[in-house]
Amino acid sequence: MFGELRGKALFEALPDALNDTGYWGVATATALNLVARGRIVPSVTEDGRDTWRIGPLDHADELHLRQLAAHGDYDELRAFLDAVADVLPRGGADGPFAAAEPCHVPELKSWADEQVELSLRIETTDDLRLRAIVQVRAVTDPYPRDVRGSGRELDAIRAIGRSTWPPLQRLLDQADLADDEVAELLETDIEVHWPKNLTTTLSARAVIGEPSGQFKADDLLTFNWQLALGGSALTDAEMDVIAEASRPVVRLRDQWVLVDPALKKKARQQLNPITAVQAVTAALAGVAVVDGEQVEVAPHSLTTAIGAIPEIPAPAGLQAKLRDYQLHGLRWLAHMTSLGLGACLADDMGLGKTITLIALHLQRRHENPTLVVCPASLLGNWEREIHRFAPGTPVTRYHGPQRTLAAEGIVLTTYGTMRLDAETLRNHEWGMVVADEAQHVKNPHSGTAKALRSIPAGARVALSGTPVENSLSELWSILDWTTPGLLGTHRAFRTRWPEPDGTLAKVVRPFLLRRRKSDPGVAPELPPKTETDLPVSLTTEQAALYDALTRETLEQIAASDGMARRGLVLKLLTGLKQICNHPSHYLGHPALQGTSGKLELLDELLDTIVAEDGSVLIFTQYVGMARLLEQHIKQPTRFLHGGTPVPRREQMVDDFQQGRAPVFLLSLKAAGTGLNLTRADHVIHFDRWWNPAVEDQATDRAYRIGQTRPVQVHKLVTEGTVEERIAALLQEKRSLADAVLHGGEAAFTELTDAELAELVQLRSQ
Numbered sequence: 001m002f003g004e005l006r007g008k009a010l011f012e013a014l015p016d017a018l019n020d021t022g023y024w025g026v027a028t029a030t031a032l033n034l035v036a037r038g039r040i041v042p043s044v045t046e047d048g049r050d051t052w053r054i055g056p057l058d059h060a061d062e063l064h065l066r067q068l069a070a071h072g073d074y075d076e077l078r079a080f081l082d083a084v085a086d087v088l089p090r091g092g093a094d095g096p097f098a099a100a101e102p103c104h105v106p107e108l109k110s111w112a113d114e115q116v117e118l119s120l121r122i123e124t125t126d127d128l129r130l131r132a133i134v135q136v137r138a139v140t141d142p143y144p145r146d147v148r149g150s151g152r153e154l155d156a157i158r159a160i161g162r163s164t165w166p167p168l169q170r171l172l173d174q175a176d177l178a179d180d181e182v183a184e185l186l187e188t189d190i191e192v193h194w195p196k197n198l199t200t201t202l203s204a205r206a207v208i209g210e211p212s213g214q215f216k217a218d219d220l221l222t223f224n225w226q227l228a229l230g231g232s233a234l235t236d237a238e239m240d241v242i243a244e245a246s247r248p249v250v251r252l253r254d255q256w257v258l259v260d261p262a263l264k265k266k267a268r269q270q271l272n273p274i275t276a277v278q279a280v281t282a283a284l285a286g287v288a289v290v291d292g293e294q295v296e297v298a299p300h301s302l303t304t305a306i307g308a309i310p311e312i313p314a315p316a317g318l319q320a321k322l323r324d325y326q327l328h329g330l331r332w333l334a335h336m337t338s339l340g341l342g343a344c345l346a347d348d349m350g351l352g353k354t355i356t357l358i359a360l361h362l363q364r365r366h367e368n369p370t371l372v373v374c375p376a377s378l379l380g381n382w383e384r385e386i387h388r389f390a391p392g393t394p395v396t397r398y399h400g401p402q403r404t405l406a407a408e409g410i411v412l413t414t415y416g417t418m419r420l421d422a423e424t425l426r427n428h429e430w431g432m433v434v435a436d437e438a439q440h441v442k443n444p445h446s447g448t449a450k451a452l453r454s455i456p457a458g459a460r461v462a463l464s465g466t467p468v469e470n471s472l473s474e475l476w477s478i479l480d481w482t483t484p485g486l487l488g489t490h491r492a493f494r495t496r497w498p499e500p501d502g503t504l505a506k507v508v509r510p511f512l513l514r515r516r517k518s519d520p521g522v523a524p525e526l527p528p529k530t531e532t533d534l535p536v537s538l539t540t541e542q543a544a545l546y547d548a549l550t551r552e553t554l555e556q557i558a559a560s561d562g563m564a565r566r567g568l569v570l571k572l573l574t575g576l577k578q579i580c581n582h583p584s585h586y587l588g589h590p591a592l593q594g595t596s597g598k599l600e601l602l603d604e605l606l607d608t609i610v611a612e613d614g615s616v617l618i619f620t621q622y623v624g625m626a627r628l629l630e631q632h633i634k635q636p637t638r639f640l641h642g643g644t645p646v647p648r649r650e651q652m653v654d655d656f657q658q659g660r661a662p663v664f665l666l667s668l669k670a671a672g673t674g675l676n677l678t679r680a681d682h683v684i685h686f687d688r689w690w691n692p693a694v695e696d697q698a699t700d701r702a703y704r705i706g707q708t709r710p711v712q713v714h715k716l717v718t719e720g721t722v723e724e725r726i727a728a729l730l731q732e733k734r735s736l737a738d739a740v741l742h743g744g745e746a747a748f749t750e751l752t753d754a755e756l757a758e759l760v761q762l763r764s765q
Helices: 007-019 023-036 059-069 074-087 106-113 152-164 167-171 179-185 236-244 261-266 276-285 301-307 324-338 353-364 376-389 415-420 422-426 447-453 472-482 490-496 502-511 540-558 562-581 583-587 597-611 623-632 646-657 692-699 722-732 735-750 753-760
Strands: 040-044 050-054 117-124 130-137 191-193 202-208 223-229 249-252 255-258 287-290 293-296 343-345 370-374 395-397 410-414 432-435 460-463 529-536 616-620 637-640 663-667 682-685 711-718
Touching: 007 023, 023 050, 023 059, 023 074, 040 106, 050 074, 059 074, 130 167, 152 167, 202 261, 202 276, 202 293, 223 236, 223 261, 236 249, 236 261, 276 287, 276 301, 276 502, 301 502, 324 343, 324 353, 343 353, 343 472, 353 370, 353 376, 353 432, 353 460, 370 376, 370 415, 376 395, 376 410, 376 646, 410 415, 415 422, 415 447, 447 472, 460 472, 472 490, 472 502, 529 597, 540 562, 540 583, 540 753, 562 583, 562 722, 562 735, 562 753, 583 623, 597 616, 597 682, 597 711, 616 623, 616 692, 623 637, 623 663, 637 646, 682 692, 692 711, 711 722, 722 753
Parallel strands: 117 191, 343 460, 370 410, 370 432, 395 410, 432 460, 529 711, 616 663, 616 682, 637 663, 682 711
Antiparallel strands: 040 050, 117 130, 202 223, 249 255, 287 293
16 A cells, blocks of 8 residues: 555655554665665656655665565565655755655756765864865766756755755855764764874773682673774873863874764763673673673783683592593683683583593582482483592482482482472582583573572583584573573573674683594594494385375375474374384384384394394384384393383493393483493494484494494485485485474474475385
């Protein structure tokens, strides 16, 4: 409706258009914003009448229009913006571009088509008054020229001035600038050519006051403006000169300086003190947000304080020799926690994060105990490692029905118990709280994360073997627990860093230590690891089930939409993966019936591995499939899943590590992290997870420090199926693969029917 209006009718409709909550309301607000910023140019229509049009547009403006036009037609949108631009500058004045109704000025067409741009050349008088000479330059001209004479062209320029900056009209006749006009000119979009004897290099940045004594996270630091001339900081006396100046031009250091009113205000403005953690963020990033404005922050000794890691020896009570990278990790953690700052040790699985934390506990010698929160499957591993590497250190399991807290040593608990007993733990004095497998609290709104955040401690350390830097949300959640306030609120963080960048890396780097097995010198003693995709064919029975399910479900998907369609897509993907495993898995049989290509290959692999005195981990994401395999496998086998009680888990791990059971069946979610299973020299992924990082973490149960034999990783992939197609996608790293890595199976629900069919339909083998 609004797009069809022109002239007076459009002018009268603008208030209603602006109140519209839909497309035309946004378009009207966009037009008004562009006009207010002087983004309009005079033009002449084909029939010779004067008109105003939107322009010139910068890249950001053009991008905004393109995004807005996605909800309409681009040409129609531009016509509407031009119509708004034409009615707003007009009034009752005479001459082209100013009269209420368009004038017939064909003689200006060639001039208007040149896309004239205005600028001002500033001159200084003997008494340092400023004069402004109006200049005009066509796009085809290399240099601007002074506006002289009279006539239609001068009338048009007056109209341009009236719409962009009213004093421009007067400057065509009288060039002297008033002081307040100089101040206004600094805030307009008009191009200004300042005289060489007048410097405009006055700038402002924020400066953080020096902390008193040793830096601590609970310090409160001063935060003020510092003005600089040509990059050199002004003295307090010079700052006073700026603040007390009555004119926009002052004399400083034997030169005349143009003072922006906003800078003058900052010469006297007092900023609120900030916490040391906020100061650290600002100092590391080199920028801070003040009153919604991003400003430069002067270099500060805080960055030196954080980076100055002292050379301390391993604690005397540690019964082990730390590797060089582990000793560096200990020193880093000891330094950060001594400053009152938290930290996240995110080394690859199997590089010894547990022993590093045990050494940190011994080094801190805190009078209050350390609380370690971990998955239930890791309680036994933590207890064994403490007894092994720090004998004599009291260890208490705060888990089970008869749990009690200890007043010293190390207290071990699970995330579930911590959530249930948050109040009890909250009222206990802790020298340090450690969150092992910290990805368990990656959702800051979960009950587990809230419970962990409520427990006060002298220091907080997160341990994670997952690449937390790949997920900004997870990164924020973990570091906001270890060092609250470091990255601001979650909303502000997402606004400031929608994507990873160099500034974020500067802020995060001191608080996140991540080493990989592949890094030079980290784990040279690790044996080689060989990963192999093993293609297997579907049996005739599997192929028939696969083809039937695909045809039937694709027909249902084509006839549905919304949540119903998404549910069908997920159901299809799950069913196809189950068929690829074994017909009995899909059909829900209590025992294996029929044939499966994967099962035949698994039997061959197990026979060979056990005959060679090897041990193997078999991972599947489906507990139901694991139960079927447990009944089928002839060799001594243990089976660990999410419902396995903690004492039974520990016994299973011991049985496997001692060689009493060469085959270990594991649920991927329940056993994909934390366990130390270095007896295994083979790992079999019976079915494929969408995210290779999850499979790598599972493989790291065997491929970790303590492993002395080469590790063979076997990944079973059924040919011609969705498994094969997704494996190829992940290797090619296409955009869909990226979506899968972050969204899992849900990413496939957004495919079109044709794309989905291409992904899942069975191909000839």
